[in-house]
Amino acid sequence: MTIAPDNARQGGASHRFRVMRDFVQSMDDTLPGKFEVTKEGIVHDMMAPVGPHELTTVHLRRRLEKTMPEEIVAHTGEPDVEDASAGIMRRPDMMVIAMADMDVPGSFDPRTLIAAIEVVSRSNPDNDWVAKMRDYPLIGIPVYAVFDPRTGTGAVLTDIHATPDGPRYATRKDFLYGEDVTIADWTISTENLPRYEPEGEQTS
Structure with missing residues (x-):
């Protein structure tokens, strides 16, 4: 879901961004899910805090850190x-980054990231497959x-x-689990990564 506070609709782009950023930060730990700022407004992803999404992140983090310096x-x-x-303003599920580049006040500079990794949310897949695919090259995540x-x-x-619509990724390599x-x-x-259960299926 994309929203924008009423007082963000007036003023210039920098004022609009500051208002939305302040709103997002005020929502942290107040409502479930994740709030992010895009050019269209505030994205609220009502993702589940546990389950296949979080477990996928754990598996990927462990596998990557075994291979990295x-x-x-x-x-x-x-x-x-x-x-x-x-x-x-985005918060990737995982950021591959040098420890030295984490030692900064406030938000990370996206151009210091080596990679951003997202696990697609069941509730809002277009946020990962469409919006972030547009936003991440715009802010320089390689x-x-x-x-x-x-x-x-x-x-x-x-x-x-460069494209007429702004920076975009030129190369896409698709893969199947297994x-x-x-990555960089x-x-x-990707063996044995968890999958979402079919909609409506219940576990016993």
């Missing part, structure tokens, strides 16, 4: 990545990897290039 981490959680000039527990598929997007996938300089297995 100690100074690089697969970080989950806060803070956001923010580019005020682009009017975008690699974007998407894992989709709905379908057991994913994609890695790289090579930012295949090896390369590191290759991991």
Whole structure:
């Protein structure tokens, strides 16, 4: 769901972004889900806090960190990545980043990320497959990897290039769960990643 506070609808782009950013920060720990700022407004993703989404993140983090040097981490959680000039504030499910680049006040600079990784939300898949695929090259994140527990598929997007609509990823490599996938300089297995249950199916 995309929303915008009424007082964000007036004034310039920088004022609008500041108002929405302040609103998002005031909502932290108040309502369930994740709030992010895009050019269209505030995205509220009512994701489940546990289950296949979170377990996928755990598996990916562990597999990546086994292959990476100690100074690089697969970080989950806060803070956001923010580019005020682009009017975008996002919080990837996972950020591959050097520990030295984490030692900053406030939000991370998106251009210091090595990669952003998202696990597709069942409640709002277009946020990961459409909106973030547009936003991440705009703010300079060089690699974007998407894992989709709905379908057991994913994609890695790289090579930012200029287009009439702004920076976009030029290269997309799709994969199926079970295949090896390369994210930046590191290759991991996607074997046995969890899947969402079919809609309406109940577990005993």
